[in-house]
Amino acid sequence: MKTVQDVLNALDTLTGGRVVQSLNDITSGEHPFVLTKSSNIPGKGILETPGLVYGKLDTPIKKIAVTMTMTENSIELAGATDVDAIIAHHPIAEGANSGGVILKNYLDLYNVTAFELHEAFHGLHPGISYLHGHEVYRKEISYGNLEGNVLFVGSTLPEVNTLGDVLDRLDKLMGLQTEEQLLMLEKDISQSPSMIETSTVTRGHIILGGETTPVNNIMHIFPHTGFTAEHLRKAYHEHPEADTVLASISRVNEDHELVTTAKELGLNFIVGNSHVLEILENGLPLAYALDTLLPDVEVVIFREKVTSTALHEVGDTALKKYAKTMSDEFLVKNKVMEM
Structure with a gap:
């Protein structure tokens, strides 16, 4: 019978020793992957502690769930399907990842152990660049001395010659045609013609260039990590052979400073997979x-x-009536009268 300790050892093995092994790793300030993330919004900062977040080392483990972000949906699904441990890619925060309630209470209710990895998992495999059609020859996970600011520089694979090839490759590998078919069925069954779903509506697209535009060397960036126009100028100065900027996991609009800077530098700009597909990019290899x-x-x-x-379009007649009644009788009428 495997235990939480065995899972922790496995995570330490596959990350090359990056997980937290003791309280001292958290408090000493010396562990390179114990990182504070904060926008200085009061009370909303978090400390990443890769490895075991909550649970006992001797707890038996028969079934593990790998997910991107642990939510109350994850915990409820784990409890209903005999999952002993959830391994989340993203960091876990009290309340935020446990339905607004105390994390310990919720996990204890279903005897679920929780792990996280995040930055400790980044850069361990070349899958995200491979999916986007290039082979990395430079990899940074703290570009510009900014923790978590990832930059890949790579040359395109033999079968990828144009920007259109990149998009076709992503559509095929991510199974977006299947996602479109599933969405059509759900819209029809639920009689919700307005329904849209993130993996299809955020699919890759070209901002600078066209489908037949040649591509050879790519600077692959992740805007949500803090990658700026200044970083892009610096990276291009270091890699003048680059002809294309590829932004993935997070996206930018046409008027974003990264796009205007790329245009100024004479670079193509393409948007790849969104964050919603990271469960396939990073979650599947981990699993x-x-x-x-x-x-x-x-x-x-x-x-x-x-x-x-x-x-x-949400719900049947009875559910709509329920929601409207709660709104009219308890949320709106009393408040309007008070005003």
Whole structure:
């Protein structure tokens, strides 16, 4: 029987020793992947502690779920399907990742252990660049001395010659045609014609250049990590052979400073996979690694999908009546009278 300790050892093995092993790793300030993330919004900062977040080392583990961001949906699904541990890529915060309630209470309710990795997992494999059609010859995970600011520089694979090839490759590998078919079925069954879903509406597209524009050397950036126009100028100065900027996981609009800077430098600009597909980019490789290192443990993927639907298309007649009654009788009428 495998235990939480075995899972922790497996995570330490596949990250090359990056997980937290003791309280001293957290308090000493010396562990390179114990990182404080804060926008200085009062009370909303977080400390990343890669490895075991909550649980006992001797707890038996039969089933693991790999997910991107642990939510109350994840915890409820774990409790309903006999999952013993959730391994989240993104850092876990009290309340924020546990339905607004105390993390310990919620996890204890279903006997679920929680792990996180995030920055400790970044840069361990070349999968994201491979999916986007290039082979990395330079990799930075703290570009410009900014923790978590990732930059890849790579040359395109033999089968990728144009910007259009990059998009076609992503559509095929990410199974976006299947996602479109599933969305069409859900819209039809739920009678919600306005429904849209993130993996299809945020698919890759070209901002500077065209489908037939040649591409040879790519600067692959991730705007949400803090990559700025100044970083782009610096990277291009270091790699004048680059002809294309590729932004993935997070996206930018046409008027963003990164795009205007790329245009000024004479570079193409293409947007790749959004953050919603990282469960396939990073989650699947992690899950397969755990499946190999822990052959006696069942590994599943928790994938959350987010949809947007017009208000008046949500629910059947009875549910709509319920929501309207609660709104009219308890949320609106009393407050309007008080005003």
